[in-house]
Amino acid sequence: MNHLDLCREMVDFIDHCPSMFHSVATIEKELVKNGFEELREENPYTLKAGHNYYVKRNNSSIIAFKIPEALENYHFQMSAAHSDSPVYKIKSVPELTGPGEYLKLDVEAYGGMIDSTWMDRPLTVAGRVLVENNGQIESRLFYIDKDIMIIPNVAIHFNRQVNDGYKFNRQVDLCPLYSNGAMKSGSFDEMVAEVLGVTTDAIIGKDLFLVTRQKGNIWGWKDEFVSSPRLDDLECAFVTLKGFVDAAPANHINVYCCFDNEEVGSNTKQGAMSTFLKDTLSRINGALGKSEDDYHQAIARSFLVSADNAHAVHPNHPEKTDAVNCSYMNKGPVIKESANQKYTTDAFSRAVFKKIANLADVPVQVFANRSDVVGGSTLGNLSNTQVSVHAVDIGLPQLAMHSSYETAGSFDGWYTWQIMKKYFETEVLIEGADRVSFK
Numbered sequence: 001m002n003h004l005d006l007c008r009e010m011v012d013f014i015d016h017c018p019s020m021f022h023s024v025a026t027i028e029k030e031l032v033k034n035g036f037e038e039l040r041e042e043n044p045y046t047l048k049a050g051h052n053y054y055v056k057r058n059n060s061s062i063i064a065f066k067i068p069e070a071l072e073n074y075h076f077q078m079s080a081a082h083s084d085s086p087v088y089k090i091k092s093v094p095e096l097t098g099p100g101e102y103l104k105l106d107v108e109a110y111g112g113m114i115d116s117t118w119m120d121r122p123l124t125v126a127g128r129v130l131v132e133n134n135g136q137i138e139s140r141l142f143y144i145d146k147d148i149m150i151i152p153n154v155a156i157h158f159n160r161q162v163n164d165g166y167k168f169n170r171q172v173d174l175c176p177l178y179s180n181g182a183m184k185s186g187s188f189d190e191m192v193a194e195v196l197g198v199t200t201d202a203i204i205g206k207d208l209f210l211v212t213r214q215k216g217n218i219w220g221w222k223d224e225f226v227s228s229p230r231l232d233d234l235e236c237a238f239v240t241l242k243g244f245v246d247a248a249p250a251n252h253i254n255v256y257c258c259f260d261n262e263e264v265g266s267n268t269k270q271g272a273m274s275t276f277l278k279d280t281l282s283r284i285n286g287a288l289g290k291s292e293d294d295y296h297q298a299i300a301r302s303f304l305v306s307a308d309n310a311h312a313v314h315p316n317h318p319e320k321t322d323a324v325n326c327s328y329m330n331k332g333p334v335i336k337e338s339a340n341q342k343y344t345t346d347a348f349s350r351a352v353f354k355k356i357a358n359l360a361d362v363p364v365q366v367f368a369n370r371s372d373v374v375g376g377s378t379l380g381n382l383s384n385t386q387v388s389v390h391a392v393d394i395g396l397p398q399l400a401m402h403s404s405y406e407t408a409g410s411f412d413g414w415y416t417w418q419i420m421k422k423y424f425e426t427e428v429l430i431e432g433a434d435r436v437s438f439k
Contacts, residue, residue, distance in 0.1 A: 003414035004218060007226050010238045010413055011216035014228050018126035018143055018211040020060040020260045023083035023234060025141060027241060027258055028054065031064050034245050041279070045287040050249075055280055059128065059139060060084070060260035061270040063280045064244065067288075068251050073427055073439075074294065075301035076281060078255040078389070079244060079420060080272065080379045081237040082262035082308065085230040086111030086402045088118070088174065088210040090125065094188045101181035105149065105188070107174060107210060111263030115168045117404040122147035122213040123176055130205035131198050140196055142206075147213050149178035176210060212404045223410055224330060231406040233262065235396050236307035239413050243420025253284065254424045262308070262379060272383040281387060301430050302389040303352060305423060306344060306380030307416075309408070310334035310367050310395030325368035327397040329409030332363035333416045336378075336393040339368075344380030348433050349392035353419075355438060360422035362415045365397065390430060 017023040028038075036052040039045055047053065047067050054064035060083055065076075088107040096104040126143040151174055156162055168174060179187065186200075192208075193200045216228030237258050244256040261271040270276060285295040312329045313321050327334040335353060337345040357364045369375035380393045396416055398408040427439040 003411050004223055006242075006414050006417060007218055007410045010235060011218070011226065011228055013238045014216055014230055014234045017083075017230065017234055018124075019087075019128070019207075019209050020083040021128045021141055021207070022126060022143065023237065024056060024060055024062045024258065024260075027062050027064075027083075027237070028056070030241060030245065036064055045283045047284065047287040057274075057276050058260065058270040061276055062258050063277065064256040065280075065284065066249070066254045067284075068249060068253065070251060071253075071288070072251040073301070073429060074252070074290070075298045075430070076253050076255050076303075076389075077250075077424060077428060078257060078277075078302065078304045079240040079423075080257040080259060080277075080304060080306045080383055081240050082233045082272070082379060083237060083258050083260050084111070084263050085232060085234070086113035086263050088113075090206070090208045090210070092206065094208075095185055096175055097185055101179075102177060103179035103183050103185070103187065104175040104177055107170075107176065109170055110209065112402055114400070114403045115170065115174060117400075118174065118210070118212065119151045119153045121150065121404070123149045123151070124211050124213055125149075125208050126211045127206065127208040129192060129196060129203060129208070131196060131202045132204055133198075133202065137204055142192065142195065142208065143211075144191075144195060149176040149210075151176050214405055218410055220410075225407055226410050226413075227405055227407045229405055231398055231408050232309040232401050233307070235398075235408060235413060236309060236416075239396070239416045240305070240307050240420050243417050244424055246417075247421050247424035250425055250427065252427055255281070257383075259379060259383075266379065266382045272379045273385055275386055277383055278386040299387065299389060300432075303349070303428050303430065304344075304380065304383065304387075304389050304391035305353065305420070306378060306383070306391055306393045308378040308393070308395050309398050309401065310336055311401060312397035312399050312409075314399060320370070320373075322368055322370050325366050327365040327367050329397050329399070329407075330411040331397070331409075332357075332365050333412060333419060334365045334367045334395050334397050336367045336395055338375055341381055342375055342377040343393040344384055344391040345393050348436075349390050352390065352428060352436055353392045353394065356423045356426060356428075357419050359426060359438065360418045362418050364419075367395075367397075390433075
C-alpha cells in the first residue's frame with residue numbers, strides 16, 4: 001500500500017461517516033472485521049488474554065482495546081480522536097413554511113462552521129431516529145442517499161455587501177430549501193418514515209443533521225492534496241484506527257478512543273470530559289483481577305496521543321500563523337503546544353512522541369498559535385480531567401478547517417499511520433516525569 005492507496009481508503013471511510021453515529025458504526029464494522037468482540041456497559045466485562053474488545057456509548061463514541069497474551073508491563077497506550085464535525089442540526093419541529101409554497105428546514109449550528117461554505121451546494125440528511133416497534137423504542141441509523149435540499153445565496157443584485165464581509169443570520173440565511181409546492185407541512189417526517197419503512201406515528205425522536213453531498217477527492221497534477229467533508233477530525237479517527245488495528249501484538253494494553261461532541265466542548269456523557277474512558281479503563285482493570293492500587297500504578301505509567309487536525313500555513317494568509325511554530329501540508333504530523341494548556345503537550349510528552357516518530361522514520365512538525373491569537377482546545381486536556389496521564393496533542397495539517405469541504409496533504413495520513421502503528425507496537429516505559437525508555 002502506498003500513500004495514495006491509504007488516502008483513497010480514508011476518503012471512502014469518510015464517505016461512510018455522514019454523522020457521528022455513522023462514524024462509530026463504520027469504526028465498529030472495521031473492528032469486527034478484525035476480530036474484536038463487543039462489550040456492553042450494562043453487562044459485566046469478561047476478558048481473555050490475547051483477545052480484543054470494544055465498547056460504545058450513545059452509539060456516537062467508541063473505545064476499543066487489545067488485551068495482550070501476557071501483561072509484562074501493565075499500562076495503557078492510548079489514542080483519542082473525535083467522531084463529530086461542525087454541522088447544522090435539524091430542530092425537533094423541522095419545517096418552516098412560506099413565503100408562497102416554499103418549504104424550508106429550521107436548523108441550528110452544532111459547533112463553529114464557516115457558514116458561507118454550506119450555501120449553493122447539494123445537501124442531504126443523516127443521523128439517527130428513535131422509532132417505536134412492538135412496544136419498544138429502537139435506534140435506527142438514517143441517511144438519504146440523494147440530493148434533497150440546498151441553502152440558496154441571495155443574488156448579489158439584492159445583497160451588494162456579500163463580498164464586503166457580510167454577516168449571515170443563521171435563523172434567516174441558513175434555512176435549507178427542500179420544496180416549492182410538491183411537499184406540504186408534515187412532509188419531512190413523512191419522508192423520514194418512508195425511508196425507514198415505518199409510520200410517522202412510530203417516530204419518537206430524531207438527531208438529524210445536514211450533510212454536504214460533495215465527495216472526497218485526491219487532486220493536483222502530482223496528487224499532492226486531498227479534499228473532503230469532515231476531514232476534521234475523521235482523518236485522525238481513520239489513521240489512528242488503522243495504526244491501532246495494524247499494530248503487532250504488544251505486552252501492554254493498547255486503547256483506541258473516538259469521542260463525540262468535541263466540537264461543542266466535550267462535556268457530555270459521551271464526550272472526552274465524560275467518565276467513558278475512566279469507566280472503561282477501570283473495568284478493564286477489575287476484569288483482569290487487578291486491585292485499585294494496580295489501576296493507579298498503571299495510569300501513572302500510561303500515555304495518550306490526542307489526535308485532532310491542525311492548521312497548515314495558508315497560502316494567501318501566512319500572517320495568520322506564527323512565523324516559526326507553524327506547519328505545512330505533506331511535511332508530517334504536527335505536535336501542538338500552548339502555554340495556557342489548551343493543548344496538553346509538554347516537553348516530556350513531546351519528547352516521547354518525537355522518539356516514536358524517529359523510530360518510525362517519519363518527519364514531524366510543530367504548531368503554536370500566534371501570541372496575539374486565542375486558540376481552541378481539543379481532546380487531550382479535556383480527557384485528562386478524568387484520566388490524568390502524560391499526553392501529547394497532535395494533528396494533520398489542513399486548510400479551511402470547519403469549512404464544509406476541507407483540504408489536507410495526501411502524504412500526511414500515511415506518515416501518521418506509520419507513527420501510530422509504531423507507537424502501539426512499542427512499549428513506552430514511563431518512570432514518573434524523570435525518564436522513559438522504549439522496548
